[in-house]
Amino acid sequence: MKPANHAVRRVLQGGLAAIAVLVIGGAGVTFAQESVAVRAAIVTGGLPVDDPNAAVWSSAPPATFPMSPQVHWPDRIQEVTVKDVIVRALHDDQQVAFLVEYSDPTQDPDDGAALEFMVGEKKAHFAHGQPMLQVEGGPVNIWFWKHKEDKAVDMSAKGFGTLKPQTHQDVKAKAAYSNGTWKIVFSRALSTDHPEEDVQITSGEFISIAFAVWDGRKDAAGELVEKGSQKAVSSWWYFRADAPPDYSSYMYAAVAAALALGFQFVLIRKLKKGQ
Amino acid sequence: MGALGKPIILMIVMYLFLKFVLPIIPGSAPLPSSLIFLYLILTASGIVIYETLSGESKDAFWGPIQRFLTGENIGGLQALRYGVLILFPLLVGWQTYGSTATSDLPPTESRTIHPAPPGEYTGLVNPVPKTPENIMQGKGFYAAFCSPCHGGNFDGKGPAARGYIPAPANFADPTTIAMLQESYLFWRIKKGGVGLPIEGAPWKSAMPRWELELPDEWIWKIIMGEYDGAHQSPRTWE
Numbered sequence: 464m465k466p467a468n469h470a471v472r473r474v475l476q477g478g479l480a481a482i483a484v485l486v487i488g489g490a491g492v493t494f495a496q497e498s499v500a501v502r503a504a505i506v507t508g509g510l511p512v513d514d515p516n517a518a519v520w521s522s523a524p525p526a527t528f529p530m531s532p533q534v535h536w537p538d539r540i541q542e543v544t545v546k547d548v549i550v551r552a553l554h555d556d557q558q559v560a561f562l563v564e565y566s567d568p569t570q571d572p573d574d575g576a577a578l579e580f581m582v583g584e585k586k587a588h589f590a591h592g593q594p595m596l597q598v599e600g601g602p603v604n605i606w607f608w609k610h611k612e613d614k615a616v617d618m619s620a621k622g623f624g625t626l627k628p629q630t631h632q633d634v635k636a637k638a639a640y641s642n643g644t645w646k647i648v649f650s651r652a653l654s655t656d657h658p659e660e661d662v663q664i665t666s667g668e669f670i671s672i673a674f675a676v677w678d679g680r681k682d683a684a685g686e687l688v689e690k691g692s693q694k695a696v697s698s699w700w701y702f703r704a705d706a707p708p709d710y711s712s713y714m715y716a717a718v719a720a721a722l723a724l725g726f727q728f729v730l731i732r733k734l735k736k737g738q
Numbered sequence: 739m740g741a742l743g744k745p746i747i748l749m750i751v752m753y754l755f756l757k758f759v760l761p762i763i764p765g766s767a768p769l770p771s772s773l774i775f776l777y778l779i780l781t782a783s784g785i786v787i788y789e790t791l792s793g794e795s796k797d798a799f800w801g802p803i804q805r806f807l808t809g810e811n812i813g814g815l816q817a818l819r820y821g822v823l824i825l826f827p828l829l830v831g832w833q834t835y836g837s838t839a840t841s842d843l844p845p846t847e848s849r850t851i852h853p854a855p856p857g858e859y860t861g862l863v864n865p866v867p868k869t870p871e872n873i874m875q876g877k878g879f880y881a882a883f884c885s886p887c888h889g890g891n892f893d894g895k896g897p898a899a900r901g902y903i904p905a906p907a908n909f910a911d912p913t914t915i916a917m918l919q920e921s922y923l924f925w926r927i928k929k930g931g932v933g934l935p936i937e938g939a940p941w942k943s944a945m946p947r948w949e950l951e952l953p954d955e956w957i958w959k960i961i962m963g964e965y966d967g968a969h970q971s972p973r974t975w976e
Contacts, residue, residue, distance in 0.1 A: 500844045531901030534887060535931065535944045537951055541886050541898060586941040588932060595932045595940045669844045698903040699942055701844040712839040720831030727823055734808050 500669065500701035501526040503552035503559055510553055510560040515639040515646035520562050523551035528674060530695040535590040536623045540693035544568075544678035548576075548697070554704045559664055560650040565676060570640045572611035573679025573687055576647050580604045580662035581671040581699075582619075589673045589699045591620040604662045606649050608636040610679065615649060619660045623692060631657055653704065667706030671699045742802045745785045752781045849904065850937040852918065859925035866958040876963025879956050883948070884964070892968035902944045909968035916970040923961045923972075928954075 504523055511517030527549050532540045544567060551562040563576055581587045585601030588594075592603040605618040605626065615636035620626040633655050638647040655661040662670060674697040677689040689695070756777055761768040769777075789799035805812055809819050866872050881890065887906040889896040894908035907914045915923060925933070931943025948957060965972060 502842075529901040531944070532886070532898045534898055535946050537946070539946075546900070586939075588941045590944070593932055595934075596929060597933065597935045598940055600941065667840060695901075697901050698944070703844075706840065709840065712835050715838045716831040716835035719834035720827040723827040723830035727826060731807050734804050 500703060501528075501550045501552050501561075501672065503554040503561075503702070503704040505666075505705055505707065506553050506555055510555050510558055510650060512558070512560050512635060512648060512650040513637045515562060515564075515637060515648045519553065520551055523553050523562070525549045525551050525564075526700075528697045528700055530674070530676060530697050533590070533675075533692050533694050533696045535593065536692045538692045540689065543676075543689060543695035544680070545676040545695045548674050548676060550674070552702065552704070554653065554664075554666070556653070556666065556707070558650055558652050559704055560648055563645075563647045563649065563674065565645055566643055567640075567645050567676075567678055568643050569678075569680055570610070570645075571679030571681075573677065573690070574610040574645065575608060575677040575679065575694075576645070577605050577607040577675040578649055579606075579673040579675065580702075582660060582662050583658070587621075587671075589696070591623050591626060593622050602660065604660060606634045606636070606651070608638060608647050608649065610638065610640075613638055617651075617661070629657070629660055631655070631661075633657075633661060664702075664704050666704040669701045669703045672702040673697050673699050742799070742806075745782075745789070748785065749778065749781060753778060847939065849939040849942075851904075852922070853935050853938040855922055855925040859921055861919075862921035862924055864920045864924075864958050864961060866955060866962065868962060872959050873962050873966045876959035876961070877967055878963075879952075879960045880963045880967065883952065884960065887944070892964065904939075904942060906945075909964055909970065912970070915964060915968065915972070917973050919974070920958075920961050920965075920972045923964070924954075924957060927952075927957050927960065 502524065506519060506522070511519050527547050529547055530543065530545050532543045534540075545565045547565065549564040551564075553560050561578060563578070565576075567574060579589070579591075580603060581601060582604050583601045585599060587601045587603045591605075592600055594600060600621070602619055602621040605620060607616045607618055608614070609616075613636070615632075615634040617629045617632045617634040618626055619629055634649060634651045636647060636649050638645060640646075651661075653664040653666070655663070664670065676695045678695075680688055682688050753774070756769055756774045760766055786799075788795075790796045806815065806819060809816060812819065880888075885896055886898040887896045887902065888894055888909065889899070889906075892909040894906045894911075896906065899906045909915050926945070928947070928949040930947035930949075931945035932940050932947055934940035934943060952960075
């Protein structure tokens, strides 16, 4: 056999071995799926809690969530203005800020938006923590903003008709409207002193989040079209405040690879001696 | 390589079968990677047991492995040997990284689409006579109350459906109402999403609890209208 052919054969054999090992090892590997979460990246040097148009928002990855008219509760609506919300989030290990953005052709005093979170370990129905018949549910924490007040109301609910503002108001909101788009920043400390009514955010952990929007337009008779439970809503999605980078996995991997290398070395020595 | 070649080929064929052939068999589904891994481990164990049954086959099986690892008299396989010796520690390191690194993926959720109904909702018979008038009336109620989500074409694609997960059921799909009894639909319509047991993830379902708004007779008529409109028949035990 010619030396060139021999070298090619060696390369092919090495490649085949590599493929065989990867195929067998690859069985344990999973691949990323479509994003169903909004994640807050860590920033240093202050959160843009008062500025929906701050440049730093563009560094936060946007997540788009589809909206539906609220149909679960009897006081329902069949058509709503807002079809999607785009949500970004940032945190600085003390506070979290959410930027909620959506198209609304008119700016009205009664325009409103809200974030909803499950509170505690128990699951809560996405419709205001509506009681479930076979499962004991938990409460929800709602951060509500309305244009005419341009401030946030920190609220609790456990079923329709139970929504009420909390005695401790921990949430801030600031909104800006331009070119048919609302941008609203909600902000709060990651944790509060009232874990029974406020969502507690621990970096690195996924929590449930949902969205609601009211277009404050009026019909020909001067009545609000979207109000109360007649609003655009989303299902539950996930939110996570990113944890600081953790490089320990690389160290574990290096130690494991070194151990495997040592094992091979000892094994082959033993085999050679045995012969 | 005679005693080793066959097991390696067998492992590769097994992997390709589990990964690519099994999912295309009708009624089957793609296997999770953890299950494929488990099956391959079982296959490998089976091969080792088979090959080490007798002293003769044991030598035939282990002999080439020993020669391969020590690199004695294996000629052209030397490159393969170095490949394995380099890749094995890398693979161990990679798997260790994969199992200790924090995941960027949200928790996976499993949800039973048609969980078992409470006992009192099994075996109920539709008390409304199946007349053209009643079916017509049921379709009218369907259009008013159900079609915003479940769609005018009974396909689950109503204008209000887009934001809801789980998506409203598609009644034209043979895996929904066609495999359920009328009694089951009566329960699901009456109690809605909040009536589901825990395995049905009731906190995510937007389905209204229609018992608060509609009389039972209307619900039975809606069921008739749904089956007729979606060109399906209720499941029966005959």
